[in-house]
Amino acid sequence: MRAMLLTGVGKFESSIKDIGETDLKSSIPAGPLVLRDIPAPIPGPDDILIKISACGICHTELDQIEGRISPPKLPVIPGHQVTGIVQSTGRNVTRFKPQDKAGATWFFSSCGKCRFCSGGFENLCEKFRATGCHADGGYAEYMIIGENSACRITPSFSDLYSAAPFMCAGAVGWRSLKLTGMKNGKTLGLYGFGSANHLVLQAANYLFPDSKKFVITRNPSEQKLALKLGADWTGDIEDRAPERPDCIIDTTPAWKPVIFALSNLQKGGRLVMNLIRKEEKDKSYLQSLDYAEHLWLEKEIKTVANVTGRDAEEFLEIAAKANIKPRLRVYALEEANLALFELKNGKHAGSKILKIN
Numbered sequence: 282m283r284a285m286l287l288t289g290v291g292k293f294e295s296s297i298k299d300i301g302e303t304d305l306k307s308s309i310p311a312g313p314l315v316l317r318d319i320p321a322p323i324p325g326p327d328d329i330l331i332k333i334s335a336c337g338i339c340h341t342e343l344d345q346i347e348g349r350i351s352p353p354k355l356p357v358i359p360g361h362q363v364t365g366i367v368q369s370t371g372r373n374v375t376r377f378k379p380q381d382k383a384g385a386t387w388f389f390s391s392c393g394k395c396r397f398c399s400g401g402f403e404n405l406c407e408k409f410r411a412t413g414c415h416a417d418g419g420y421a422e423y424m425i426i427g428e429n430s431a432c433r434i435t436p437s438f439s440d441l442y443s444a445a446p447f448m449c450a451g452a453v454g455w456r457s458l459k460l461t462g463m464k465n466g467k468t469l470g471l472y473g474f475g476s477a478n479h480l481v482l483q484a485a486n487y488l489f490p491d492s493k494k495f496v497i498t499r500n501p502s503e504q505k506l507a508l509k510l511g512a513d514w515t516g517d518i519e520d521r522a523p524e525r526p527d528c529i530i531d532t533t534p535a536w537k538p539v540i541f542a543l544s545n546l547q548k549g550g551r552l553v554m555n556l557i558r559k560e561e562k563d564k565s566y567l568q569s570l571d572y573a574e575h576l577w578l579e580k581e582i583k584t585v586a587n588v589t590g591r592d593a594e595e596f597l598e599i600a601a602k603a604n605i606k607p608r609l610r611v612y613a614l615e616e617a618n619l620a621l622f623e624l625k626n627g628k629h630a631g632s633k634i635l636k637i638n
């Protein structure tokens with residue numbers, strides 16, 4: 282099978298500023314991911330083999346490529362927003378049969394026994410293993426995953442390409458929204474408007490129709506998309522929202538938005554940070570943290586870590602009812618480097634996927 286492999290820490294040597302906007306395809310270097318032809322994996326007794334239709338592109342892949350997360354297994358096939366068709370199943374499998382639609386999220390496996398696992402927090406298990414990091418993921422034609430970790434794709438959400446971004450951006454966005462304590466009538470602020478928050482906004486429109494929703498991003502094309510998708514107001518990172526949000530989700534890789542988000546946050550409000558790693562380059566912004574302005578008055582900060590299989594399944598059900606669709610930018614498997622390069626450079630608002638089969 283064809284697969285795009287991550288063989289070690291690499292980076293994109295140039296930026297769009299260096300290359301210019303035209304003819305990106307021919308200007309992108311061959312790496313950091315390399316195309317290889319390797320044998321397809323064979324499912325164990327509890328596994329399903331998925332013939333992959335699509336795999337979403339996530340900022341976490343950039344964290345892996347640039348060394349902020351070190352995959353314990355190298356080379357590894359990255360990708361953790363997988364949708365496809367079950368090709369075959371191991372002999373113990375009962376949840377899936379061949380030809381079923383299935384997905385894989387960042388959750389690959391956990392111990393299943395510790396107090397976190399038994400309490401429904403397998404995302405916090407010490408033995409948490411991630412798809413596309415501890416085990417091969419979806420930048421390939423096939424992958425295997427345990428049947429209990431795989432995600433069922435609700436029959437009412439039939440488009441496997443549109444379903445792919447729900448496996449991470451949607452699932453972790455949904456988990457973040459739940460963690461904010463958002464209710465109808467409260468005000469929501471979204472910092473960053475990539476794949477996750479553009480799905481969260483659509484869910485919030487459906488679930489919290491009386492709430493104001495503000496989107497804060499420095500990217501004009503993302504601001505434009507946010508207004509199109511029903512945001513009440515959009516602004517830049519340093520702007521004061523028209524009303525103080527009770528609930529904020531930050532998906533940006535930087536620290537400056539955290540300071541401005543805390544300054545905007547309503548008394549008693551909560552900021553949820555939805556990302557695995559922050560970049561270091563503007564960390565000095567934290568020096569401007571002022572207790573009275575940013576933290577006092579019962580403001581809270583929470584992070585979201587990983588996902589459970591249920592997060593994706595729950596959100597897909599809501600998405601089917603509310604007709605939530607990602608704005609898709611589609612790439613071929615061989616164009617994974619281009620897709621990641623464009624993600625890094627903030628090009629094309631919405632979700633990016635590899636269309637594989």
Ligand SMILES: [Zn+2]
Nearest residue numbers: 339341449450
């Ligand atoms: Zn992800």
Ligand SMILES: [Zn+2]
Nearest residue numbers: 392395398406
């Ligand atoms: Zn556990």
